Amino acid sequence: MMEPTTIEGLHCANCGELLKGEFCHHCGQSVHSVLKPVHHTAEEIVETVLHVDSRILHTLPALFLKPGFLTLEYFAGRRVRYIAPFRLMFVLCLLTFFVLHLVTNEKISRTFEQRQTTVLLDHGQAFAQASNADDVRSILQNKLDALNAVQTFGDSSTFAQAAKAKQQLLEAANRRLAELHAPPLPPSSVAAEGHQTSSFDHPIKPIQIGWLPGFANQRLTSMLQHLRDNWHTYQHGDPVSSEAAKERMISGVFGKLPGAMLVLVPVFALLLKLFYLFKRRLYMEHLIVALHSHAFLFLWLLLCTLLALLAGWLEPHAAWTAYPFNWLERILVLWAPVYLLLMQKRIYRQGWLMTVVKYWFIGWLYFWLLLVVLLVAGALGIAH
Structure with a gap:
């Protein structure tokens, strides 16, 4: 469909109002048709992305380097150049917790690999010191217990790694048994030992809170169950069940944290309203302050995480980077x-x-609110 070259005399296709520009002043609909060739659609997508990028370039440096600047710009009515406060805070919140989730899984996996390397490093020498078949079995069992103990802290890939490591231990043990002219151990001997999962044959007692409706009591009972x-399976289950329970709990906690932080924003705005009651500011003004404050904190936490990752990656290859990175981390923490x-x-x-006194009291109250919210989010995540 061809685009109109002029809008003179045209009427809005939606409400019939006489058009005076590219957008209807009555209903806001654009005069341009959405039925366009593919290349025009691609051009619009690129234009939209570049427009968003330009707002990011105006927003993020000001958010991080100019305390209160974005908030004052919004109060003054200069808003088009910047990302809206709620969208800014929400996107940074999701991005930060996503990166933290990845980093957490990476550290857990690395811990498993280091422990696995330690277990396997000296297995040849350990089995060589065994003087009889019972010693070989005892050494094998000790090393399997060490792998089982750390395996539950790995991610989904560590179970396959652990199976390979156990196979290597079994092969080393059988080589020593062959030297001692003893019968080899079957593959089933590397099955995970330790605590077996004890099933909960009896469900927990239903929660009955009188002032809550029935569905709420049922929900609380289900969550507690x-x-x-999850916790019992994580602590005492076999490696597969324990790893699955750990994955559920970690994913559940990180899934609840963004929502928990969203709850804190209006509460923090209410604290500002109470402490600055005589300033006669609208609650919406305090809410914008809270949104920008939390957006900064998420951006700060994201930068701290990325800086720590970069430092950990560079230091083994360039030890001299440790000193400047340490100073950058200290400056970032104090900022x-x-x-x-x-x-x-x-x-x-x-x-x-007055600013310092109120800042201290608001920070103290917010710390306890944050602690409670994080504990609740953690409990909800474990109950996932």
């Missing part, structure tokens, strides 16, 4: 409390004494 089952204090001072425009 899942929490107990968060300084930034929030300067932001509070700049926005609410009180003297330094």
